[in-house]
Amino acid sequence: MMALTPLSSGQSLVGLASYASDTAHSRGRRFPEPEAPTRTAFQRDRDRVIHSTAFRRLVYKTQVFLNHEGDLFRTRLTHSLEVAQLGRSVARTLRLNEDLVEAIALAHDLGHTPFGHAGQDALHACLRALAGPVDAEQDIPGWSFEHNLQSLRVVDRLEERYPAFDGLNLCFETREGILKHCSRANAERLEEQEPGGVAARFLRGGSPSLEAQLTNLADEIAYNAHDIDDGVRSGLLSLEQVAEVPLFGGFVQQSLAAHPKLQGRRLLFESIRLMLSEQVYDVIRTTQAALDAAGIDSVDAVRRAGPLVAFSVEIRAQSQVLKTFLLRNLYRHPQVMETTDRARQVVNDLFTRYLDDPAQLPDAHVSLGDPLQQRARMVADYIAGMTDRFAIREHERLFGRVLFP
Numbered sequence: 043m044m045a046l047t048p049l050s051s052g053q054s055l056v057g058l059a060s061y062a063s064d065t066a067h068s069r070g071r072r073f074p075e076p077e078a079p080t081r082t083a084f085q086r087d088r089d090r091v092i093h094s095t096a097f098r099r100l101v102y103k104t105q106v107f108l109n110h111e112g113d114l115f116r117t118r119l120t121h122s123l124e125v126a127q128l129g130r131s132v133a134r135t136l137r138l139n140e141d142l143v144e145a146i147a148l149a150h151d152l153g154h155t156p157f158g159h160a161g162q163d164a165l166h167a168c169l170r171a172l173a174g175p176v177d178a179e180q181d182i183p184g185w186s187f188e189h190n191l192q193s194l195r196v197v198d199r200l201e202e203r204y205p206a207f208d209g210l211n212l213c214f215e216t217r218e219g220i221l222k223h224c225s226r227a228n229a230e231r232l233e234e235q236e237p238g239g240v241a242a243r244f245l246r247g248g249s250p251s252l253e254a255q256l257t258n259l260a261d262e263i264a265y266n267a268h269d270i271d272d273g274v275r276s277g278l279l280s281l282e283q284v285a286e287v288p289l290f291g292g293f294v295q296q297s298l299a300a301h302p303k304l305q306g307r308r309l310l311f312e313s314i315r316l317m318l319s320e321q322v323y324d325v326i327r328t329t330q331a332a333l334d335a336a337g338i339d340s341v342d343a344v345r346r347a348g349p350l351v352a353f354s355v356e357i358r359a360q361s362q363v364l365k366t367f368l369l370r371n372l373y374r375h376p377q378v379m380e381t382t383d384r385a386r387q388v389v390n391d392l393f394t395r396y397l398d399d400p401a402q403l404p405d406a407h408v409s410l411g412d413p414l415q416q417r418a419r420m421v422a423d424y425i426a427g428m429t430d431r432f433a434i435r436e437h438e439r440l441f442g443r444v445l446f447p
C-alpha cells in the first residue's frame with residue numbers, strides 16, 4: 043500500500059484581506075431581502091446560480107465543439123466549473139472572497155447562445171439588420187446582442203423563480219463581475235435604469251472588484267488550456283503542432299525532462315497541468331506585487347486603481363501568442379468553420395421565422411410581441427436561451443431540413 047503524505051495546512055481558514063470584497067460591505071440586492079441564517083450573501087448568489095434553469099442548460103451548449111460531436115469535449119458547463127476552480131485557487135491564496143469568485147464564474151457564461159460565438163454573431167447580425175441601414179461599426183442601443191449583457195439579463199430579468207421579482211436578485215458585486223465588458227451605448231441604457239449601478243464604470247472609468255478581475259483572467263487561463271486539450275482530442279491539432287507554441291512548448295520540454303518516456307495523452311495532460319500551475323502562480327505573484335506597489339488596502343482603493351489582477355509581462359505576451367495560435371488553427375479550422383456556418387444558419391432561420399410568425403413561440407411569449415424592438419428582443423432572448431440540440435430540433439420542426447444529422 044502507498045504511504046500517504048500529510049497535507050500542508052494553514053490555507054483553509056485564513057481571513058479575507060483588506061482589499062477583498064466582504065459581504066458585510068456589499069452594495070446589496072436590487073430588491074431587499076432578509077439575510078439567510080447560514081450562508082453569506084455571495085454563497086447565496088452562487089447557490090441561486092446553480093439552481094437556475096439557465097445554469098442547467100449550459101451542459102448542452104457549445105464551448106468550441108458542438109455538444110453532439112463527442113462526450114468528452116468541454117461544454118459551457120464544464121468550462122464554467124473549470125473557471126470557478128482556477129479562480130478559487132488564486133482567490134484563496136490572495137485572501138480574496140472565494141464565494142464571490144465562484145458565483146461570478148458559474149454565472150459568467152449564462153448568456154451565451156447555442157453554438158458558441160457563431161450563434162452570438164448570428165443573433166447580433168439579425169438584430170442589427172432590423173435597425174436599418176447603419177454603419178456596421180456603429181453601436182446602436184437595443185439593436186445588438188452581447189453575451190456579457192445577456193448573462194446579466196438572465197440573472198436580472200429572464201429567470202422566473204421568485205414570487206416577488208424577476209431574475210435571481212443577485213448582489214451588486216456578483217452582477218458587476220458578470221458584466222465584464224459593455225459597449226458605451228448599452229452602458230448608457232443600463233445607467234438610465236440603474237443610476238450609478240453596474241454600468242457606471244464603463245462610462246466614468248474605474249475598476250471592478252479584484253474578484254471580478256480575477257474571474258475574468260481565470261476564464262482566459264481555463265479556455266487556453268482546455269482548448270489545447272479538446273483541439274488535440276478532436277484530431278484538428280497535433281501535439282507536435284501545439285508544442286511549437288512557446289508557452290506550451292516549454293512545458294512539454296519540462297515534462298519530457300522529468301519523464302523521458304512520456305508520450306501521447308499523458309504527455310499532453312502533464313504539459314497542460316504544468317502550464318495551468320505556472321499561470322496560476324504567475325497571476326498570484328504579479329497581482330500581489332501590484333497590490334503591494336500601489337499600497338492597495340481597501341475595496342474602494344481597488345475601484346479607483348487600474349487593473350490589478352494580471353499576468354506578468356512575459357506570460358501576458360506568451361498567452362497572447364497561444365490565443366492567436368488557437369484562433370488560426372482551431373477556432374478557424376475549416377472543419378470548425380463548416381459547422382459554425384450551419385449553426386449561423388439555424389439561428390438566422392429561427393430568428394426570421396419567430397419574428398414573422400410569433401404563433402410558433404411558446405404561449406408565454408406570444409403576447410409580448412409589440413413594438414418591433416420588443417418583439418425582436420423577446421425572440422433573441424428565446425433563441426439565446428436554447429441549448430444546441432433544442433435549436434437544432436426547432437429548426438427541423440419549422441423548416442423540415444436536417445442541418446445536423
Ligand code: MG
Pocket residue numbers: 121150151261
Ligand atoms: Mg467563459
